[in-house]
Amino acid sequence: MQQAPRIAPSILAADFAKLGEEVRAVTEAGADYIHIDIMDGHFVPNLTIGPAVVAALRPHSPLTFDVHLMIAPADLYIPAFVKAGADIVTVHPESGPHLHRSLQLIKSLGKKAGVALNPATPLDVLDHVWDDIDLVTIMSVNPGFGGQSFIAGALSKIAAARKRIDAGGRTIDLEVDGGVNNENAAEIIAAGADVLVAGSATFSGGPEAYAQNIRTLRGPAAHTGGS
Ligand code: DX5
Ligand code: ZN
Secondary structure, three states: OOOOOEEEEEHHHOOHHHHHHHHHHHHHOOOOEEEEEEEEOOOOOOEOOOHHHHHHHHHHOOOEEEEEEEOOOOHHHHHHHHHHOOOEEEEOHHHOOOHHHHHHHHHHOOOEEEEEEOOOOOHHHHOOOHHHOOEEEEEOOOOOOOOOOOOOOHHHHHHHHHHHHHHHOOOOEEEEEOOOOOOOHHHHHHOOOOEEEEOHHHHOOOHHHHHHHHHHHHOHHHHHOOO
16 A cells, blocks of 8 residues: 655755754655755756755754755765765666665765756666666656656656565655646556655745645545655
């Protein structure tokens, strides 16, 4: 029986002039993770924040900090993000020559290791690292910007990842990132996602709307105890 999905607001869609307040607001509104998008203007065509900002946000929420690294190289900066307060560190396979080494580095620092797959990156890049990961992020947009449209082809990839995770028997979060909204959340959950990243859909309407936005994304399963 599928559990109610966890919701990970991407703070990329928050008001950057008051990030601490925004993180507190979504925490109080019932978010499960705080999704933090790190971009370097090189691996992706956008720039966001570094470890100093993550460290500044850490006191504002006890929730899992789900740090999505869209930077290359990643390994060089992983210790700094862990020190800043990351609980999950997710890398893209294309961001360095040695995915296994990056995952071992994250785990050696005592944190959960994730891999994010771009829309054109096949699932089989994970064939030999399934035992080394705690989270897979299926990107349903090309990384770099919030507010893009969900790429429908991601649904079959989510379903395939679900199958592979269930067959493997280890606990691995299946996260979906990009263009998640009230209209498509149900089919993404039905395809097998257990964590929905949602930037625009969470942060629309201002802080008074966050709790309802999160409830709507979770869907009816959340109200019936996860059936
Ligand atoms: C895209 C980021 C996403 C993005 C999601 O590169 O990884 O986390 O912020 O934003 P929405 O939910 O607005 O598509
Ligand atoms: Zn992200």
